[in-house]
Amino acid sequence: MVLSIAFSLPTQARIIRIEITSVQSPTFEGKAFGRVGAYEKLRGKAYGELDPTSPPNALITDIALAPRNGKGMVAYVMDIYILKPIDLSKGNHKLFLEINNRGGKLVGGFNKSSGGNDPTTAAQAGEGFLMNKGYTLALNGWDCSAPPANNNLTISVPVAQNADGSSITGPSYEYISFDNATSLSYSLAYPAATLDQSKATLTVRDRLGDAPSVIPANGWEYTNDKTIRLLPAGTSFRQSAIYEFHYTAKNPVVAGIGFAATRDFVSFLRYATTDDFGNRNPLANDIQYTFSYSVSQPARYVNDFQTLGFNADEQNRRVLDGIENWLGGASGIALNYRFAQPSRTERNRQNHLYPEGVFPFAYPVLTDPLTGRTAGRLARCTASNTCPKVFEINSSNEYWVKAASLLHTDSQGQDLPDPDNVRFYLVAGAQHGTGNATSKGICQQFQNPTNAEPTLRALFMALDAWVTKGVAPPASQVPRQSTKTAALAVPQPGSQTGAVPQAALGWPTLPGVTYTGLVTTRYLLDFGPSFDQGLLTTFPTSVAGRPSYVNFVSKVDKDGNEVAGIRLPPVAVPIATTTGWALRRSEYGENDGCEGSGQYIPFNMTKAERLLANDPRLSVQERYQTHEDYVEAVRKSVQKLVEQRFLLAEDAEAYVKAAQESKM
Incomplete structure (x- = not known):
């Protein structure tokens, strides 16, 4: 039908x-x-x-x-x-x-x-x-x-198309990395304008900090205008190596x-x-009311949807009344550009040099000292009186790998007051999504299983009440300079990333756990003089010598758990250290960032075990004398979260039930 x-x-x-x-x-x-x-x-x-x-x-x-x-x-x-x-x-x-x-x-x-x-x-x-x-x-x-x-x-x-109907051509770029040793070809986002290899460059490096090496023309080839492969035929791309391909593309959508x-x-x-x-x-x-909900990539889309003024329809009516963004960081999306690749997302070892982390990052209208531009996510909706109510919710991972602090600071990292219509929340110690605590994947430690969905439900109910009834939302919960909960990232000269010094973060030295402080730094990249019109006439090849924006993460307590943000029971009543950052293990680019993963580093069960392991963190039995003590600590934690409107009653009870059924 x-x-x-x-x-x-x-x-x-x-x-x-x-x-x-x-x-x-x-x-x-x-x-x-x-x-x-x-x-x-x-x-x-x-x-x-x-x-x-x-x-x-x-x-x-x-x-x-x-x-x-x-x-x-x-x-x-x-x-x-x-x-x-x-x-x-x-x-x-x-x-x-x-x-x-x-x-x-x-x-x-x-x-x-x-x-x-x-x-x-x-x-x-x-x-x-x-x-x-x-x-x-x-x-x-x-x-x-x-x-x-x-x-x-x-x-x-x-x-x-050009006015005469001919194909538009221009520079395009592909960041290529396979976490396997079996990939034999790579599909380009756009067809190549020419198969002349002298008009393209393919480089490779094993780790992000290595200098790229150019692969000569006899080391790769086009198999057609949208596919490349290495030579001799049958050669696989090196596992977890970083290949970068600069070429001239045609037919932008x-x-x-x-x-x-x-x-x-x-x-x-x-x-x-x-x-x-x-x-x-x-x-x-x-x-009567409209809301949006976005996770990760589409949250970045919604950020730009607001910046570009699309929350007003062509009759100047508000489109969305309320927005709940989860895992978007302070980034936009590379959608409104020639030769756009919106599926890309940059993390501290992933998809560098795309136009994702560009000013403006924050909602208020600010002047960027690096570019001289004045802009803000609220500028256009303020002019049309169509601004929505917005919750920007992020995990710890977005602070470590997507510079989320720039959502609520200026370009130099100074705290900004919350706009009247926007609130910001960090889910402390969470990774990008919910990880598997029994799997390490390509990372060095087990992944972080902290599940933020109960908080997302509670906050959505708070957003609805704010939009429909004018009920004030919970106060923002994020690291700030003013509360001394922010640990600043330091750019590393010549590197595409930065680092948070261990002492500044408060990170404990844990047996068997590597700490490098690796964090994403947002640099002012050069895409050519027509970038403001969405035309990328050049792609940067590195960030060397480029100025950077200031960003930070939450400090941690003596266990390594974050002190700022919404502290769900895994952080407030811990049995492990949970982080939003992780590092790759040896066969996958050792000590480079492990993208969206976090870490789950369990406490020892007894004092004797922790002393034998030389672990500075108190054991589970030292923290909670009995199983009932642990359950009661969880109960008090979730009661507080319900009062703060960060949990609904039914989800709070589920935490208590899980504690009762645990072996803690």
């Missing part, structure tokens, strides 16, 4: 047609969610048009060079996905927009379920946290690089349309009533 619905709005950019290609009513095997009842699932495509001369759209890089239809508009098409109460009158009239990650859906954890990329069964609905409260969930494609497989949400945007697509989709769902043919919007006259 295909339902074609074209939506009528004035002549501004808009969604002009939606095809609902499948309807599952009810979904989740008919499971009812409290008084809200059953849900239905709509899947399909949305077709949009943009006026490239309209000021809100004109800032999209290369939109003026995109092909136009007979109406002079630039067209695009994206996948859409809606989960709604069958009876909308029983819902809460609020839209929960999940900004998908590289096409994938990540809200499963929020609902305490396994989720999946097309949740259909009752089990995949989990406890149905959002559905029990009556939210309508919606997602749309926005990332032109998202792979189309596995029910991913994708978007199709046009290729920019107008990737920044992905911002307008989300703007216009939410605006339609929120404000449109009928289409050009009189058919109704399936959510017509229902949505």
Whole structure:
């Protein structure tokens, strides 16, 4: 069944047609969610048009060079996905927009379920946290690089062309690293404009601090205009080595349309009533408040969505009322650039030299002493009176590997007061996501299992209350210079990273644990004179001699656990040291950063064991004389977090139950 619905709005950019290609009513095997009842699932495509001369759209890089239809508009098409109460009158009239990650859906954890990329069964609905409260969930494609497989949400945007119809060419760059010894080829993000190897450079180094070596032309080749391989044929890329490929590419897509697509989709769902043919919007006259939820890459997307002014639709109406960003750091996303690669993310050993960590980082309007530019994430929404309420929530990993402190400081690392509409939270001691405490992966220590989802749920309820009822949110919880909880990162001359000195952090010397202080430093990179227009006319080859921004992490206590931020029971009532940083083990680039991983370094159980190991941290038995003492300490910890609105009562009880069932 295909339902074609074209939506009528004035002549501004808009969604002009939606095809609902499948309807599952009810979904989740008919499971009812409290008084809200059953849900239905709509899947399909949305077709949009943009006026490239309209000021809100004109800032999209290369939109003026995109092909136009007979109406002079630039067209695009994206996948859409809606989960709604069958009876909308029983819902809460609020839209929960999940900004998908590289096409994938990540809200499963929020609902305490396994989720999946097309949740259909009752089990995949989990406890149905959002559905029990009556939210309508919606997602749309926005990332032109998202792979189309596995029910991913994708978007199709046009290729920019020169005025005479010829291909646009320009510099492009690929950071290549495989953590295996079997990869034989590499696919480029864009086709090469020429297969002349003298117009490209491939380098390699084993560790980030090594000098790159140029691989001669007889050591690699193009197998076609989008693939390279090493020679002789059958040679694999060295495991965990860093290869960098500079070449001339062609046919850039107008990737920044992905911002307008989300703007216009939410605006339609929120404000449109009928289409050009009189058919109704399936959510017509229902949505009273709109929220977004983002994890990692899409949180960086939402940062730039705000900076570029896309929270105002073309009729100057607010698009999103509330934003919960998780794991975005102080970064944007390399989307609104020629030859964009939005799937990239920079960490202290990953995807360097892309335009991700660029000013502005913070929300207030500031003047950057390194560039002389004046900007802020709030500048455009303040001018249009469309600013949302925002929670920026980050793990410790974002402070160590994505310079998250720049969200709430100026470019020189000085604390800024919170904007009226923004709050900042660090989940102390957490890695990027939830790790497996029984696996080291490519890292030296076990990964960090701290799960932030209970706090994300509690904070989302606080955000809802702030938006809909004006209830003041919990105060920000982050490291600050003013509270002496900040340990400054020090740039390392000639290196692409910095370091936090051990003494400044307060890190204890632990047996079998290497500490280097490796931390990401944001440098002012040179992408050429047209960078402000989204045109990268050159790519830097290193950060040597480049000025840097000041960033910091949270200091730690005598156990190595962070003192700032929201201290969940694994930090407040510890049985281990948990960190947001980790280092690679020998066969994967020893002592380089282990990307998004953290560490789980258990305490010894007894005093005798810790003395034998020469471990300065108190043992579990020295901390908690009995099992009941440990359970009571957890109970007091979660009670405080509930009072502070960082945990919901039901999630607090789950911590207590886990403590009771533990062997501590």
